[in-house]
Amino acid sequence: MVVSGSSQIIGLIYTLIALPVIAYVWYNDKMTRAIAYLFLFITVFLGFCIFSPMVPHQFQQAVIGDGPGPGTPLPMVIGLIVVFMVLTFVAGRIFCGQLCPIGAVQELIYAGPKRTTSAAEKKIAMMIRVIFFIAFLAAGLLFSVALLRVFGIKEFFYLDFSSTFFTVFVILIAISLFFYRPFCRLVCPFGTLLSLAAAQSLFKIRRTDACIHCGRCEEVCPTAEAGADDAKMECYLCGRCTRVCPEEGALKYSRAIEGTAKKDQP
Ligand code: SF4
């Protein structure tokens, strides 16, 4: 394992190159499970090798003002957060979907009983994440406490079995076998910020006039974001909806074009 400023740069370069590539692949309807898995495996590999890109940790660093691990200079950390928010505003949560090692490891582990999230569960999950977000900010700003450290994410990716490896994050990883991305959806403070940007994102998966309203996409979506009116705040571009859709061209990763996006029929 290599952890240094230059290795952090490698992770950043990978992310800044991969993100538009993934957006381009989505935009051209070429995203397959194999391509998605390729990026997920590379991302997790980088997570274990260079602990990068771990923006939730860097977000915490920005709040507290010291370096809790990655040691990235503070101005760069803040710049990085802004850049990823802008990229999410443009392209949706590609970073969370495939480029954050924390998210990628949960995506790979999710074995998915095909039970999906209900609208009520989605609201509860959002409330929990807001509570965590406030707790992260309060702990950091008022008490200079790095709450994320107690999750043992660093220990997990550093394979540090001697300290807090077997703590919260390992439990969350185990839970993510059957509950989709618990850390991303309930805890991650950076994910909360990105979900706000994603709600207004220019590019996202949209229904077109080819949609026959069979509801299959909604049946498989693990975050209850596949409805025609859903904002896609919690869409991790996992591709489950596009893979099961029986109508070619009914779901497109695109900008809204007047007349092509269609609402659910009553
Ligand atoms: S929500 Fe947080 S942990 Fe999950 S993928 Fe996004 S940045 Fe990473």
Ligand code: SF4
């Ligand atoms: S199933 Fe579709 S709408 Fe739901 S999270 Fe995956 S890509 Fe997004």
